[in-house]
Amino acid sequence: MARRHAKTEDVEINITPMLDIVFIMLIFFIVTTSFTKETGATINKPVADEAVALRNGTILIGIRSNDDIWMNKRLIELREVRSLVERAKAENPEGSVVIVADKESRIGVVTQVMDQVKMAGVQGISISAEVPGG
Numbered sequence: 779m780a781r782r783h784a785k786t787e788d789v790e791i792n793i794t795p796m797l798d799i800v801f802i803m804l805i806f807f808i809v810t811t812s813f814t815k816e817t818g819a820t821i822n823k824p825v826a827d828e829a830v831a832l833r834n835g836t837i838l839i840g841i842r843s844n845d846d847i848w849m850n851k852r853l854i855e856l857r858e859v860r861s862l863v864e865r866a867k868a869e870n871p872e873g874s875v876v877i878v879a880d881k882e883s884r885i886g887v888v889t890q891v892m893d894q895v896k897m898a899g900v901q902g903i904s905i906s907a908e909v910p911g912g
Contacts, residue, residue, distance in 0.1 A: 837900075843880040875902070
């Protein structure tokens with residue numbers, strides 16, 4: 779009597795659907811993430827009792843105590859502010875502009891930067907400040 783041996787098949791786990799889902803999730807997170815570009819300068823912000831946190835301040839302009847203007851981690855001239863803000867606004871139309879001015883910076887420089895931002899087509903400009911005790 780001949781014995782029949784059952785052929786055993788190798789069982790494989792198909793991971794293709796899992797890889798598809800992971801890839802789709804990766805694309806979702808990349809598309810929905812908003813990136814904030816830092817000014818690149820160390821700034822001591824003034825304290826304000828009425829400071830309010832903003833969610834979408836994605837275009838940051840820093841003004842140091844010696845009136846140096848910083849954007850995207852590099853030192854820029856006043857005449858460059860308008861073109862850089864226009865370019866940043868084109869990349870992120872929903873973003874707002876936040877000016878992070880040192881408490882020792884001159885108001886004239888801050889005003890000139892605000893004028894350049896307005897000439898770039900941005901109406902809502904915020905000034906960054908520290909919350910007392912925070």
